[in-house]
Amino acid sequence: MTGTVKLPLKEIEQMEHPLELFDRSKQYDPDLLADNLYPPLPFSGNMLIWGYRIISAAKENGLTELACKEITGKGPLQNLKTALKLENRRGKYSWEEKAKILEYLKNNNIGEKAVGLTAYIEEGSDTSWVKNAAIFRELSQPLREMIETGHIDFKTAALVRKFDDDIFLYIEKGKKLSFSQKRLLLTYFSEAVRRDKIDNSRTAELLKNILSSENPLKTVRELRFPKLSRMEKKYNALHSRYLLKSGIRITPPAYFEGDSFSVQFTFNSSKNLSEKIRKIQLIQEHIDEFLSFLR
Amino acid sequence: MNSYPFYAEYFNKIYITADVKNTVYAERILKRLPGTPFSIIKARKDIPESDLNSKTILITSPKGETVGRCPGTQGHICCNYLTIDLYIGCTIGCSYCIMQSYLNFSPIVVNAEPEKQIQRVLEIAGLNSGRTIRIGTGEVGDSLLFDPLFELSGVFIEAFSESPNIFFELKTKTNFVEHLLSIPEKGNAVIGFSLNPQNIADREEGIAGTVQERLAAAKKAADNGYFVSFHFDPIFLYPEWKKDYLKLVDTIFNEYTIPAEKIVWISMGTFRYPAGLKDRAGVKDIFLEEFVPSKDKKYRYIQKTRTAMYKSIADRIAGFGKDIPIYMCMESRSLWKNVFGGIPADISGLSDIFNHTRGL
Structure with missing residues (x-):
C-alpha cells in the first residue's frame, strides 16, 4: 500500500469504473470539498474503487485534481467491501444499487459471497436482499422506475412483475389512488389473476375495467374475494x-x-x-x- | 430418510453444552455421526453467529419450566394440551410452518436431560389423579425426526408406562417408528401422524415421509401396542379438497385397517396463518384462497367454508367408528357449535380430553 497522491481529475475519470454502483444523485457537499475535506479516492492500478460522487462534485467546483490512494493486492470482493465501507450507507441502499452490487458480484464470479456482504448492506442479518435484488434485476424498466420514484413498493412490484408493462401505465393514468390503495389494488389483482389462472393476454383489459369502474378498490376486492362478496351482497339483499x-x-x-x-x-x-x-x-x-x- | 448418513449429510456442526457432555445422548450422537465436527461449550451463547442455523445441532439441558401448556390463541378453544420441548426446530421444511417465522436463525436444539421433564410430568400426573393428562413433544419440532439418533422418546415412554392417566404423544410427519417398537412397556403412549393428501404433502411438506409411509408406520405402531392418533392439520381448501381428504380417511380404515379402538383421538384444523408467515413465504398458492382475520389475528378460511370442511371430514371418520374422539384445533365456539353442536365440555368423550390440568 502506498501513500496519498494527487491525481489529475481527467486521469481519474479515464480509469476503469466497474465499481460505479452507487446513486450519484446526492452530491458530495461542495463546501467540504472546497476545504479539501474528503477521503482520498482508493484506486487499484487503472481501476477506481470508490469516489464517483466526489468526482462529480469536483468537476462542478472546477477542481482539477483529487487526493487518491492506491490499494494493492486486493481482489474484487475486497475492493467491493472497501467501496461499501466508504459509502457507509448500511440499510439505505436502493434496489437499483443492490441490483448493481449483485451484478458486479456475478460478473466477477463471486455471486455466492453476496450473503456474506449483508453486514455492509442491510441493518439486520436478513439476507433476503440477495434474492430480492435478483428479482429486481429482472423487472421491466417502467417497474424499476416506479419503485425508485416511490410510486410502488418492491414487494408489490415483485408480485406483478409478470404482467405487461401497459398495466402500470393504466394505473398511473387512471383514477388517483394513494400509495397504499395502489398497493392493495395490485396485490388483490395479482393474487386473483394467479388463483383464477387468468391468461396474461386478458389481464390488461381486466385491470382497465377495474380502474374505470366507479370504485376500483371495491371492484378488485370482489375479484379477489368472490365468495365473501357474494355473501355480503346476499346479506344486504336479505336485510x-x-x-x-x-x-x-x-x-x-x-x-x-x-x-x-x-x-x-x-x-x-x-x-x-x-x-x-x-x-x-x-x-x-x-x-x-x-x-x-x-x- | 431413516438412517444416520441422512443426518450426517445434513448437519455441519454439533455443539454440546458441558452439563450434558457425559450423557448417553451426547455419546450416542458422537458415535453415530463420527465425521461431523463438534465442540463442547459452556452455554448456547458460545455458538458463533455463523453457526446459528438449522445445519447446527445443539445438545443441552432444558432451561426454565420443563413442562408447558399449549399457548392457545385468543378467542379460540384450546384443548389444554401439555408440551415438553424435547427437539426444538425442524428441518422438514413445510411451507406453512409457523416455526419458520421465529426459529429462523436457530440451531436444532435437543434437550438431552429427560429426567427433569419426566419428574415434572409425574408430579403433575399425581396432582391430577383420575384425570387424563395429554402431553406431547411435537409443539416446537417433529417428535420423531431426530429421535432415531438420540432415542430420547423411549425414555419418556418407559417412564410413563405405569401412569394410567398420562397419554404421552409423539407427533410426526415421518415414519420413524422402528426404534420404538421393541420398547416392552408402552403404557398409554400415542404416536400421532399429521396427514394431508399426497399431492399436498408433495407440494408443501418438504422432506416429510409420504402419506403411505406414515400410514404404514401408524399400522405398525398400532400392531405393536401403541395407541395412534391422526392430525388433519392443516387442512387446505382447493377444488378437489373434499374428494382428497375423504379418500385419505377411507385409506386409514380400509387400506391400512387401523382398528378404531387403537385410535385415541383425531384432530382437525384448517390452514391458518399469521400475517408474518405470508410476508415471509412470498407468493404461494396456499395463500390465494379467501381468508378473513380471526380474533387471534390469524387468517382463516371463511367460517361457512370451514364448517363445511370440518363437517365432511368428521362425518366420514364417524362412519368408521362413532367412538373415536374428534376435535378441532384452535377453533372458535361458533365452529364447535356448527360442527359438533356444542363446545367440548358438552360433548361426551371430549370433555375428558379437554381437561384443564391442575398444578401448572
Missing part, C-alpha cells in the same frame, strides 16, 4: 327484503366470523318502540335465513 326503511339494523359479525348478530334501532315514543319490537318479532320467523350466513 333490505325484511328491514328496508324499518330503522332497524341487524349486523352480522365482521366477515361472518362468529355466532352473534347485533340489533340496532332508535325510538322516540312508546308507540314507536312497540312498532320496532313488532318488526323484530316478525323477523324472528325468518331468523334462520340470517343465521345461515354463519353456519
Whole structure:
C-alpha cells in the first residue's frame, strides 16, 4: 500500500469504473470539498474503487485534481467491501444499487459471497436482499422506475412483475389512488389473476375495467374475494327484503366470523318502540335465513 | 430418510453444552455421526453467529419450566394440551410452518436431560389423579425426526408406562417408528401422524415421509401396542379438497385397517396463518384462497367454508367408528357449535380430553 497522491481529475475519470454502483444523485457537499475535506479516492492500478460522487462534485467546483490512494493486492470482493465501507450507507441502499452490487458480484464470479456482504448492506442479518435484488434485476424498466420514484413498493412490484408493462401505465393514468390503495389494488389483482389462472393476454383489459369502474378498490376486492362478496351482497339483499326503511339494523359479525348478530334501532315514543319490537318479532320467523350466513 | 448418513449429510456442526457432555445422548450422537465436527461449550451463547442455523445441532439441558401448556390463541378453544420441548426446530421444511417465522436463525436444539421433564410430568400426573393428562413433544419440532439418533422418546415412554392417566404423544410427519417398537412397556403412549393428501404433502411438506409411509408406520405402531392418533392439520381448501381428504380417511380404515379402538383421538384444523408467515413465504398458492382475520389475528378460511370442511371430514371418520374422539384445533365456539353442536365440555368423550390440568 502506498501513500496519498494527487491525481489529475481527467486521469481519474479515464480509469476503469466497474465499481460505479452507487446513486450519484446526492452530491458530495461542495463546501467540504472546497476545504479539501474528503477521503482520498482508493484506486487499484487503472481501476477506481470508490469516489464517483466526489468526482462529480469536483468537476462542478472546477477542481482539477483529487487526493487518491492506491490499494494493492486486493481482489474484487475486497475492493467491493472497501467501496461499501466508504459509502457507509448500511440499510439505505436502493434496489437499483443492490441490483448493481449483485451484478458486479456475478460478473466477477463471486455471486455466492453476496450473503456474506449483508453486514455492509442491510441493518439486520436478513439476507433476503440477495434474492430480492435478483428479482429486481429482472423487472421491466417502467417497474424499476416506479419503485425508485416511490410510486410502488418492491414487494408489490415483485408480485406483478409478470404482467405487461401497459398495466402500470393504466394505473398511473387512471383514477388517483394513494400509495397504499395502489398497493392493495395490485396485490388483490395479482393474487386473483394467479388463483383464477387468468391468461396474461386478458389481464390488461381486466385491470382497465377495474380502474374505470366507479370504485376500483371495491371492484378488485370482489375479484379477489368472490365468495365473501357474494355473501355480503346476499346479506344486504336479505336485510333490505325484511328491514328496508324499518330503522332497524341487524349486523352480522365482521366477515361472518362468529355466532352473534347485533340489533340496532332508535325510538322516540312508546308507540314507536312497540312498532320496532313488532318488526323484530316478525323477523324472528325468518331468523334462520340470517343465521345461515354463519353456519 | 431413516438412517444416520441422512443426518450426517445434513448437519455441519454439533455443539454440546458441558452439563450434558457425559450423557448417553451426547455419546450416542458422537458415535453415530463420527465425521461431523463438534465442540463442547459452556452455554448456547458460545455458538458463533455463523453457526446459528438449522445445519447446527445443539445438545443441552432444558432451561426454565420443563413442562408447558399449549399457548392457545385468543378467542379460540384450546384443548389444554401439555408440551415438553424435547427437539426444538425442524428441518422438514413445510411451507406453512409457523416455526419458520421465529426459529429462523436457530440451531436444532435437543434437550438431552429427560429426567427433569419426566419428574415434572409425574408430579403433575399425581396432582391430577383420575384425570387424563395429554402431553406431547411435537409443539416446537417433529417428535420423531431426530429421535432415531438420540432415542430420547423411549425414555419418556418407559417412564410413563405405569401412569394410567398420562397419554404421552409423539407427533410426526415421518415414519420413524422402528426404534420404538421393541420398547416392552408402552403404557398409554400415542404416536400421532399429521396427514394431508399426497399431492399436498408433495407440494408443501418438504422432506416429510409420504402419506403411505406414515400410514404404514401408524399400522405398525398400532400392531405393536401403541395407541395412534391422526392430525388433519392443516387442512387446505382447493377444488378437489373434499374428494382428497375423504379418500385419505377411507385409506386409514380400509387400506391400512387401523382398528378404531387403537385410535385415541383425531384432530382437525384448517390452514391458518399469521400475517408474518405470508410476508415471509412470498407468493404461494396456499395463500390465494379467501381468508378473513380471526380474533387471534390469524387468517382463516371463511367460517361457512370451514364448517363445511370440518363437517365432511368428521362425518366420514364417524362412519368408521362413532367412538373415536374428534376435535378441532384452535377453533372458535361458533365452529364447535356448527360442527359438533356444542363446545367440548358438552360433548361426551371430549370433555375428558379437554381437561384443564391442575398444578401448572
